[in-house]
Amino acid sequence: MKDPALRPPPPGFILEVEHLTMRFGGLVAVDDVSFAARDRAITAIIGPNGAGKTTVFNCLTGFYKPTVGRLALHKDGRTWLLERMEGFRIAQQAGVARTFQNIRLFPKMSVLENLMVAQHNRLMRASGWTIKGLLGLPQYRAAEREAIDFARFWLDRIGLIDKADWDAGSLAYGDQRRLEIARAMCTRPVLLCLDEPAAGLNPRESAELNELLCYIRDEMNTAVLLIEHDMSVVMEISDHIVVLDYGRKIAEGSPVQVRNDPAVIRAYLGEEEREELPPEIVADLTAPGPAAIGPGAVAPVRDEGERQ
Ligand SMILES: Nc1ncnc2c1ncn2[C@@H]1O[C@H](COP(=O)(O)OP(=O)(O)O)[C@@H](O)[C@H]1O
Ligand SMILES: [Mg+2]
Secondary structure, eight states, X not given: OOOTTOOOOOTTEEEEEEEEEEEETTEEEEEEEEEEEETTOEEEEEOSTTSSHHHHHHHHTTSSOOSEEEEEEEETTEEEEGGGSOHHHIXXXXXXXXXXXXXXXXXXXXXXXXXXXXXXXXXXXXXXXXXXXXXTOHHHHHHHHHHHHHHHHHHHHTTOGGGTTSBGGGSOHHHHHHHHHHHHHTTXXXXXXXXXXXXXXXXXXXXXXXXXXXXXXXXXXXXXXXXXXXXXXXXXXXSEEEEEETTEEEEEEOHHHHHTOHHHHHHHSOHXXXXXXXXXXXXXXXXXXXXXXXXXXXXXXXXXXXXX
């Protein structure tokens, strides 16, 4: 049967989000949002707290079933409609991996074990899902060796090879953040969704994160969808930026376009507050160049009450 939802993918794009809407009772957390993410690109989703960014990720990764919307993931000439799939299939079959706003490692497992668990499905497949396979089928042993090598490769890449045996929970915060990204990469995704990976990082760690994300895009050929408040990360490495406010898309474009978009400036700083600011700061915010919503700027935290 020909499914009308399966029309051919636009070349160069890995993800199409069309008319995504997510309602929680009376609250519209995401309101008719459409955007597309390119292959081999970092697409950022930014916006004030409560804008609906995490909800978009939750819809993409199967945590929530969208109220309305088409979420098409294009991989190896095939299209997966994520809104119709269970979360574990989205991870295993469509190749979408994610990290969370609050770190979710297995804290009592070692650093290496965290990366091995991420490859569990691959290993089980190699075992043929039988105990015989687990007990020594050459195919399984080869897959296991490959999994260990891949884990070691990532530990080396994120500078944690010397801490491979540590409990993940005993790592410094910045190390845990990097380990979470490595763990997601060990599932060999085609699309990596990162929810505020720079939160709580110091400037040196943020710079390292930039480098890691560019490496993932350029060397691992994995598309990245990035929710981030840290503008020094977003403006420097994003190829495309989508801006949400109160669940709606208010702007999208290159970093320069978005930085100078009056709707974005308004969302990040209410008109009234702007009028109270000294003129040189307003000029700075609206000027072209890196100063506008520039490095170090952070999206405002909105009081939930403000939404009522
Ligand atoms: N499971 C849920 N039930 C009810 N409301 C939710 C749920 N998840 C998110 N929301 C609401 O949806 C809005 C958007 O939240 P969220 O996507 O977490 O925003 P962001 O990640 O941009 O800060 C918020 O008002 C939040 O309270
Ligand atoms: Mg969030």
